[in-house]
Amino acid sequence: xxxxxxxxxxxxxxxxxxxxxxxxxxxxxxxxxxxxxxxxxxxxxxxxxxxxxxxxxxxxxxxxxxxxxxxxxxxxxxxxxxxxxxxxxxxxxxxxxxxxxxxxxxxxxxxxxxxxxxxxxxxxxxxxxxxxxxxxxxxxxxxxxxxxxxxxxxxxxxxxxxxxxxxxxxxxxxxxxxxxxxxxxxxxxxxxxxxxxxxxxxxxxxxxxxxxxxxxxxxxxxxxxxxxxxxxxxxxxxxxxxxxxxxxxxxxxxxxxxxxxxxxxxxxxxxxxxxxxxxxxxxxxxxxxxxxxxxxxxxxxxxxxxxxxxxxxxxxxxxxxxxxxxxxxxxxxxxxxxxxxxxxxxxxxxxxxxxxxxxxxxxxxxxxxxxxxxxxxxxxxxxxxxxxxxxxxxxxxxxxxxxxxxxxxxxxxxxxxxxxxxxxxxxxxxxxxxxxxxxxxxxxxxxxxxxxxxxxxxxxxxxxxxxxxxxxxxxxxxxxxxxxxx
Amino acid sequence: xxxxxxxxxxxxxxxxxxxxxxxxxxxxxxxxxxxxxxxxxxxxxxxxxxxxxxxxxxxxxxxxxxxxxxxxxxxxxxxxxxxxxxxxxxxxxxxxxxxxxxxxxxxxxxxxxxxxxxxxxxxxxxxxxxxxxxxxxxxxxxxxxxxxxxxxxxxxxxxxxxxxxxxxxxxxxxxxxxxxxxxxxxxxxxxxxxxxxxxxxxxxxxxxxxxxxxxxxxxxxxxxxxxxxxxxxxxxxxxxxxxxxxxxxxxxxxxxxxxxxxxxxxxxxxxxxxxxxxx
Numbered sequence: 001x002x003x004x005x006x007x008x009x010x011x012x013x014x015x016x017x018x019x020x021x022x023x024x025x026x027x028x029x030x031x032x033x034x035x036x037x038x039x040x041x042x043x044x045x046x047x048x049x050x051x052x053x054x055x056x057x058x059x060x061x062x063x064x065x066x067x068x069x070x071x072x073x074x075x076x077x078x079x080x081x082x083x084x085x086x087x088x089x090x091x092x093x094x095x096x097x098x099x100x101x102x103x104x105x106x107x108x109x110x111x112x113x114x115x116x117x118x119x120x121x122x123x124x125x126x127x128x129x130x131x132x133x134x135x136x137x138x139x140x141x142x143x144x145x146x147x148x149x150x151x152x153x154x155x156x157x158x159x160x161x162x163x164x165x166x167x168x169x170x171x172x173x174x175x176x177x178x179x180x181x182x183x184x185x186x187x188x189x190x191x192x193x194x195x196x197x198x199x200x201x202x203x204x205x206x207x208x209x210x211x212x213x214x215x216x217x218x219x220x221x222x223x224x225x226x227x228x229x230x231x232x233x234x235x236x237x238x239x240x241x242x243x244x245x246x247x248x249x250x251x252x253x254x255x256x257x258x259x260x261x262x263x264x265x266x267x268x269x270x271x272x273x274x275x276x277x278x279x280x281x282x283x284x285x286x287x288x289x290x291x292x293x294x295x296x297x298x299x300x301x302x303x304x305x306x307x308x309x310x311x312x313x314x315x316x317x318x319x320x321x322x323x324x325x326x327x328x329x330x331x332x333x334x335x336x337x338x339x340x341x342x343x344x345x346x347x348x349x350x351x352x353x354x355x356x357x358x359x360x361x362x363x364x365x366x367x368x369x370x371x372x373x374x375x376x377x378x379x380x381x382x383x384x385x386x387x388x389x390x391x392x393x394x395x396x397x398x399x400x401x402x403x404x405x406x407x408x409x410x411x412x413x414x415x416x417x418x419x420x421x422x423x424x425x426x427x428x429x430x431x432x433x434x435x436x437x438x439x440x441x442x443x444x445x446x447x448x449x450x451x452x453x454x455x456x457x458x459x460x461x462x463x464x465x466x467x468x469x470x471x472x473x474x475x476x477x478x479x480x481x482x483x484x485x486x
Numbered sequence: 487x488x489x490x491x492x493x494x495x496x497x498x499x500x501x502x503x504x505x506x507x508x509x510x511x512x513x514x515x516x517x518x519x520x521x522x523x524x525x526x527x528x529x530x531x532x533x534x535x536x537x538x539x540x541x542x543x544x545x546x547x548x549x550x551x552x553x554x555x556x557x558x559x560x561x562x563x564x565x566x567x568x569x570x571x572x573x574x575x576x577x578x579x580x581x582x583x584x585x586x587x588x589x590x591x592x593x594x595x596x597x598x599x600x601x602x603x604x605x606x607x608x609x610x611x612x613x614x615x616x617x618x619x620x621x622x623x624x625x626x627x628x629x630x631x632x633x634x635x636x637x638x639x640x641x642x643x644x645x646x647x648x649x650x651x652x653x654x655x656x657x658x659x660x661x662x663x664x665x666x667x668x669x670x671x672x673x674x675x676x677x678x679x680x681x682x683x684x685x686x687x688x689x690x691x692x693x694x695x696x697x698x699x700x701x702x703x704x705x706x707x708x709x710x711x712x713x714x715x716x717x718x719x720x721x722x723x724x725x726x727x728x729x730x731x732x733x734x735x736x737x738x739x740x741x742x743x744x745x746x747x748x749x750x751x752x753x754x755x756x757x758x759x760x761x762x763x764x765x
Contacts, residue, residue, distance in 0.1 A: 176703065220509045353738075
């Protein structure tokens with residue numbers, strides 16, 4: 001195996017993708033992953049820094065240096081084992097983490113050239129393991145303590161996996177009929193195949209985690225009843241999950257979807273296989289997607305695959321401010337998604353109850369706002385019509401209040417996000433929370449990072465509780481979570 | 487998996503299932519519903535919880551076989567299973583003593599009116615119910631309704647049972663009559679609820695309706711069930727399903743209910759074709 005030398009050191013091994021004209025016709029995965037040769041070549045570029053900067057860049061602190069070191073040596077089994085010390089969901093994270101603003105941004109090679117493709121290597125190791133059959137999970141000695149986890153998305157699965165590994169008996173309660181949260185209902189097959197989600201959830205279950213679907217905590221059972229059932233600690237990872245709308249005239253016309261509904265129909269309910277599956281979905285000829293985050297890109301690309309002739313992302317700022325990953329914006333562009341920036345819809349116009357066009361206004365950018373992005377300002381008299389027989393609103397989500405409203409004494413902020421300390425402790429003793437229900441909409445991996453910190457704290461708490469040590473619950477009031485937006 | 491404990495055909499296309507669901511049964515209140523998915527390929531649909539059988543930890547669901555999903559449900563046998571079911575969902579009916587309550591139920595909506603009528607009766611109200619169907623064979627729960635109501639009016643479109651005509655005609659007479667009405671509660675097809683709302687508005691009688699828009703998750707996550715109430719967008723699954731009838735935009739509700747009409751028709755035809763091949 002050749003050491004990367006000279007200019008090669010700074011050149012990244014590209015990830016092969018299926019050609020756009022081919023991939024827009026189906027829902028199969030777009031990015032193909034590294035071959036062994038590619039993985040070896042990419043790993044060879046790694047400097048194996050004595051003080052790696054990439055690891056602190058990872059919200060779950062994967063020992064990146066070591067796993068890449070193992071790939072360099074061709075010991076892929078050791079590589080995946082190293083990753084799994086910290087991350088139970090490597091096939092998922094290797095695909096959907098925004099590495100470019102995390103570990104890869106922190107890579108020293110980033111200063112002089114392209115950083116190591118850490119995400120692609122993580123994916124390679126995970127896919128290698130899948131192809132060989134999953135490594136048997138190791139569980140810690142049973143502690144006899146029981147933990148309930150609410151929600152089976154990235155946060156819930158991570159907390160559950162870590163706690164089970166430490167020997168606690170964990171049950172996950174999931175509201176939908178299938179586990180995975182946003183990994184299942186939100187992120188499309190062509191970006192994150194559901195077979196991978198299924199396998200990684202199976203892995204978490206193999207650690208001894210029990211999963212109960214069709215249970216809405218706050219409806220089917222209450223938090224108090226969970227404690228009555230003998231659980232000593234609860235982790236809440238219910239995610240974001242109430243779609244925001246624009247609240248403009250015409251938004252309830254037929255043909256107008258929230259991105260959540262459109263993606264849920266397609267991903268969770270498999271409406272793209274309609275007739276084999278029973279859930280219908282409507283697709284227009286000319287589709288406008290409002291918003292420019294990852295969810296908007298997913299919705300736009302899904303609409304193309306369902307047969308839309310023309311799909312346009314309508315965004316009120318410019319491309320520089322788009323919240324989506326650059327990679328996803330490029331993928332959408334390659335597939336023919338159009339971008340109408342500096343544009344905001346002001347009303348939707350319909351015929352016979354169906355949306356037909358959208359009245360928009362042009363915007364210009366003013367001074368930066370509290371998010372640091374330049375504030376869009378409407379240009380008076382710039383109104384124009386955009387033809388659209390389908391509109392997908394993808395402008396973010398509010399926290400779903402079903403659980404929080406059902407629990408007396410659970411402190412939430414103005415938006416309804418749960419207030420926690422840095423370990424995820426809420427205002428109620430024995431109850432932790434993490435992920436989007438605490439931070440508002442963020443990434444899969446930041447939710448996992450929060451869940452990991454909470455899991456460690458839950459472990460400490462339970463071990464002290466088991467020893468009969470009197471526990472003091474440090475209230476959240478003095479130390480608000482720095483991410484909570486307060 | 488949720489086991490079907492008993493099954494009864496109430497009318498030609500109307501089926502009642504008693505389904506084992508102890509957690510839901512333990513929590514269900516009048517006016518609430520479940521979302522179910524009949525099998526692995528199934529869509530998620532809402533159905534009202536008609537009654538609870540505490541001793542068996544079961545809930546009763548009544549539905550009309552109109553599409554692929556309800557056909558599949560109707561073909562389940564005792565001992566068979568519904569793949570997924572979650573609830574109870576929605577806000578329970580606000581039950582208190584109003585005085586005289588008139589309940590209007592049309593078609594399979596009578597099944598949904600029944601638990602509400604029973605609840606208002608036990609809260610001390612004088613309960614009058616008007617129930618209707620296209621014809622005698624389609625009329626359901628007449629005896630049950632008679633048991634929980636002080637007076638019951640039955641109408642059929644063709645006059646084969648009770649009065650010939652629509653439930654709204656009886657309501658109009660009651661509104662014009664001498665007995666004051668404190669609350670009208672209507673549940674049934676959207677068009678019926680709209681006519682009820684239009685009827686009671688000039689009389690200033692407080693009127694509640696239980697809306698039945700298309701839903702997917704039923705927990706406020708998707709917004710499929712959004713309805714305009716008093717000029718504001720509300721999610722029927724979490725903010726409802728009951729709303730002040732005089733505030734509801736029924737035209738919009740009816741348009742939204744028709745969103746998948748062509749696809750539903752195709753799905754049903756395909757299903758029946760497949761079934762007949764197998765059968």
